[in-house]
Amino acid sequence: MNLARFSRRRYTPYKTPIEFMVNLTKKLGGPNVFIKRDDLLGLAAGGNKTRKLEFLMADALEKGADTIITCGAVQSNHCRLTLAASVKEGLKCQLILEERVAGSYHPDANGNNYLFRLLGVESIKVVPGGSNMLEELDKLAKELEQQGRKPYIIPGGGSNEIGALGYVACAEELIEQAFESGTNFDYIVTPSGSAGTHAGLITGLVGNNTNIPLIGISVSRKKEPQIEVVSNLTLKLCNKLGMSHPVSKKEIIVYDDYVGAGYSLPTDGMVEAVQMLARTEAILMDPVYTGKAMAGLIDLIRKGHFNKNDNVLFIHTGGSPALYAYMDIILESQNSQG
Ligand SMILES: Cc1ncc(COP(=O)(O)O)c(C=O)c1O
Incomplete structure (x- = not known):
């Protein structure tokens, strides 16, 4: 895909790292869980919007x-x-x-x-x-x-077809990193909200013929409307890129079991996921997006969705500043456990 034909500013002068989360993988008993650290993107406190804003x-x-x-x-x-x-x-x-x-x-x-x-x-x-x-x-x-x-x-x-180009670029970046490190990812998991991240990633993965399934964990909508939002944006993006074989709706996977009572409202799974990542890998999730998406990944692992030897990549889309607005909820639960 020739992304160089689109104007771009640069806010991150490096590829974000992909880390193997050895402690989390041990705690959950496999599969091998990796994380792409888009929380370390440039601009104040990083996160997925930096790629779109370029x-x-x-x-x-x-x-x-x-x-x-x-x-x-x-x-x-x-x-x-x-x-x-x-x-x-x-x-x-x-x-x-x-x-x-x-x-x-x-x-x-x-x-x-x-x-x-x-x-x-x-x-x-x-x-x-x-x-x-x-x-x-x-x-x-x-x-x-x-x-x-x-x-x-x-x-x-x-999340329009211009911003979503940032996540087509991310898909290309991670494909290159996988090749460089010799890691074959069996699945990729991402939070799915206004959908620029999900649409960009699936377009980049399909456009490069990777055949890696992308699991979107919804943070607000039910499955069907979320698939609709992702699919509409994906079509516009494929048009912009002039793809001869646009992404098909069948390739858009969404799970909606981890939203809880609604967008931004805490769930027990989110609190567990935020605490687990902090205490196994010292990685800060956020309460609204990555905490719920990670709760989804943990639940899918516990339900046996993956094989023990699979390599699963989680996209850390950032958001940790919101943790400081949810201190009571995260710490209350910590106190009640301790
Ligand atoms: C930290 C974080 N993760 C994930 C998302 C969801 O990404 P998207 O809106 O591209 O679906 C957002 C959106 O605001 C976010 O702030």
Whole structure:
């Protein structure tokens, strides 16, 4: 795949490492569990949005933008990283936050909210859960245009066919790393939310004929609507890339058993996974995405989904700053265990 034809900024001057998690593998009794450390990507505190922003910010700069606007949940990693990329590029950044859980926005909250302020966000508007975020973004863009500014809208999660190119690039990077280290991955597991990560990875894996199944663990939607979201974005992406054999819907795998009561709401499995990764590998997961996706991987291992000798790669998509906004939940459970 010739990704070089798309404009790109670079925010990570290295490949993120793939580590064999020997202690976790022992604890779970196999398969061999590896982790791709996209939590170590560039920009403030890393995470998957950095890869998407390399392509999105290049597009914004080409279009002469002076202000980036985007949206997300109240503890959005995407908003933090979009703001960080804007700072790097010398652009202003305005955020619209959706209060998906009523009463969950606290202007003085820790975690990503604290970082919005530290990184110098120009403005934050909070809207109720269920608001039409695209309309909100359009409205804000029009207001800025009336002031003579040049806004550029990045959709929630950076998940359009431009942002998802970042995860096509990630698929190519990990295929190269697998070859270099002589590791044949039997499965790859990723969190699946606004779907840019899932769509980019499956497009890169299928486009390179790897035949490695990609398991997406949903963090919010039920299986069918999530497959629909991933599939729609994947089609747009395959078109953008001019792929002669686009990814088929059958290749999109989603498990929805680990969402719990809803997006961002804690589950016992998430708390167990966050603690287990901290205490076996000293790796910080996050409570909203990777904690739930890792809970899914642990459960699938316990249910015998994999062979003991399989090599399974988990994509660590970042998000650890949100841990600091969930301290009570993670530590309460620790106290009750101890
Ligand atoms: C840490 C983290 N992991 C995973 C995801 C989900 O990625 P995507 O929205 O591309 O599905 C997000 C999205 O915000 C995230 O912040």
